[in-house]
Amino acid sequence: xxxxxYRIEHRREEYPGTFTLEMSADRGRPVTCDPGQFNMLxxxxxxxxxxxxxxxxxxxxxxxxxxxxxxxxxAALERLKEGEQLGVRGPFGQGWPLDLxxxxxxxxxxxxxxxxxxxxxxxxxxxxxxxxxxxQLYYGARRPEERLFRHExxxxxxxxxxxxxxxxxxxxxxxxxxxxxxxxxxxxxxGPETIAFVCGPELMMRFSIRVLLESGVPASAIFLSMERNxxxxxxxxxxxxxxxxxxxxxxxxxxxxxxxxxxxxxxL
Amino acid sequence: MKTIAELLREHPFFRDLAQADLEFxxxxxxxxxxxxxxxxxxxxxxxxxxxxxxxxxxxxxTYLPDRGPLCLQTLHDGDIFGWSWLFPPYVxxxxxxxxxxxxxxxxxxxCLREKCEGEPRLGFQLMKRFARIATERLQAARIQLLDVYGxxxxxxxxxx
Ligand SMILES: Cc1cc2nc3c(=O)[nH]c(=O)nc-3n(C[C@H](O)[C@H](O)[C@H](O)COP(=O)(O)OP(=O)(O)OC[C@H]3O[C@@H](n4cnc5c(N)ncnc54)[C@H](O)[C@@H]3O)c2cc1C
Numbered sequence: 001x002x003x004x005x006y007r008i009e010h011r012r013e014e015y016p017g018t019f020t021l022e023m024s025a026d027r028g029r030p031v032t033c034d035p036g037q038f039n040m041l042x043x044x045x046x047x048x049x050x051x052x053x054x055x056x057x058x059x060x061x062x063x064x065x066x067x068x069x070x071x072x073x074x075a076a077l078e079r080l081k082e083g084e085q086l087g088v089r090g091p092f093g094q095g096w097p098l099d100l101x102x103x104x105x106x107x108x109x110x111x112x113x114x115x116x117x118x119x120x121x122x123x124x125x126x127x128x129x130x131x132x133x134x135x136q137l138y139y140g141a142r143r144p145e146e147r148l149f150r151h152e153x154x155x156x157x158x159x160x161x162x163x164x165x166x167x168x169x170x171x172x173x174x175x176x177x178x179x180x181x182x183x184x185x186x187x188x189x190x191g192p193e194t195i196a197f198v199c200g201p202e203l204m205m206r207f208s209i210r211v212l213l214e215s216g217v218p219a220s221a222i223f224l225s226m227e228r229n230x231x232x233x234x235x236x237x238x239x240x241x242x243x244x245x246x247x248x249x250x251x252x253x254x255x256x257x258x259x260x261x262x263x264x265x266x267x268l
Numbered sequence: 269m270k271t272i273a274e275l276l277r278e279h280p281f282f283r284d285l286a287q288a289d290l291e292f293x294x295x296x297x298x299x300x301x302x303x304x305x306x307x308x309x310x311x312x313x314x315x316x317x318x319x320x321x322x323x324x325x326x327x328x329x330t331y332l333p334d335r336g337p338l339c340l341q342t343l344h345d346g347d348i349f350g351w352s353w354l355f356p357p358y359v360x361x362x363x364x365x366x367x368x369x370x371x372x373x374x375x376x377x378x379c380l381r382e383k384c385e386g387e388p389r390l391g392f393q394l395m396k397r398f399a400r401i402a403t404e405r406l407q408a409a410r411i412q413l414l415d416v417y418g419x420x421x422x423x424x425x426x427x428x
Contacts, residue, residue, distance in 0.1 A: 111417060112416070112417035140417070141417055142415065142417040142418060146417065165342075167412045167415070170339075171327070171337060171339060173339075175342075176325075176342045176344070177327070177339045177340070177341055177342045178340075178341040178342060178408055178412070179408045179411050179412060181408070182341070182342075182408060183344065185346075185404075186344055186346035186347060200417075201417065203411060203414065203416050204411070204416055204417075207407070207411065
């Protein structure tokens with residue numbers, strides 16, 4: 001699959017080292033994507049990396065990705081300016097099972113940049129494509145100023161009730177301070193009626209899953225996005241093999257019940 | 269109006285305790301309301317109580333001379349605050365400040381200690397519950413220390 005050329009229309013720094021690119025297809029129609037899917041972004045001369053779609057088609061059909069700089073390729077993407085080009089292959093993978101949320105309480109648990117693949121879920125609730133009985137979003141971050149999408153978080157109140165917790169903050173921060181599992185534990189989760197979408201650092205996901213299971217949420221109603229590294233994105237190279245599955249084509253969103261046996265295996 | 273024992277029954281910390289035990293503990297408790305900015309506890313002052321938070325938000329803080337008060341954690345309904353009353357020298361190690369109107373049950377530490385010394389079965393029940401909270405807070409502090417939301421460290425390997 002050959003990358004299509006996209007042009008950066010807008011670039012916004014979320015906080016130092018983390019930025020959002022809004023891009024348009026140079027030729028042809030922009031691709032349509034499901035919440036939770038990802039694209040391979042190609043920084044010419046540097047390489048290709050998988051990046052979740054953090055918004056699509058909402059404004060002028062633009063494709064939106066939110067990226068944190070880690071190494072060679074993401075640093076090359078960070079250097080790109082508005083008007084410059086990059087390659088895009090995709091969309092790939094299985095996204096969030098929004099249909100299953102229709103008659104349930106939807107619990108979205110995001111940590112750090114893990115909010116990026118979950119924002120399209122919120123968008124689909126806001127514009128009525130997705131539906132849930134009640135939606136709560138638990139967002140954990142390092143500091144208040146290191147949260148994604150700060151300019152729009154509070155506008156989501158129509159679709160979700162938002163609980164935020166940061167590791168460190170000054171006294172004027174109105175949210176919680178401490179790990180996100182604190183307020184999650186204190187909330188009265190209606191276990192059997194809840195479906196949970198979780199994305200964030202793996203350690204945070206492990207502890208969140210523990211709280212969810214203790215609250216009676218069945219393993220079959222917990223979904224997580226595994227952002228392990230990959231190369232081809234089409235299930236051919238085996239780079240992202242995880243247990244008997246491939247993250248690129250079977251995931252990145254998995255049902256916890258299906259991956260439970262190897263989720264806890266160290267080094268896998 | 270609900271009795272202290274009834275209010276305790278609604279709080280997760282006391283879940284599944286026998287009615288007689290709740291009444292026994294309730295005998296050491298009273299309702300307390302704190303306005304925004306009020307202190308429930310101050311570092312180095314005698315820790316005569318612990319608090320069962322029923323509603324509102326409490327900041328657990330320490331004071332740094334060059335930075336002022338630093339919030340380590342916020343607590344809310346469903347939480348409890350304070351175990352300094354359990355161990356000598358019975359002084360608070362942190363401040364606790366109400367961030368909005370806080371409704372709490374204030375339980376007398378000395379009264380509870382004496383009751384538990386005389387009733388070791390109940391003392392053990394309470395100790396198990398405190399141990400669980402202490403473990404959860406330790407886990408949370410460790411995760412916070414790991415800085416999981418920070419950028420990954422650069423790959424390890426030889427450089428030359
Ligand atoms: C399905 C999927 C979706 C993803 N979505 C996003 C997203 O929306 N936004 C985003 O910023 N990133 C996302 N990632 C992670 C992103 O792909 C990696 O950060 C990127 O591949 C790193 O490439 P690099 O060349 O910049 O760094 P490298 O030079 O390859 O690595 C530099 C450092 O980053 C660490 N690293 C590499 N990959 C990852 C990873 N997947 N997770 C954690 N640490 C890593 C390495 O261990 C190393 O320490 C996603 C990954 C997957 C598999």
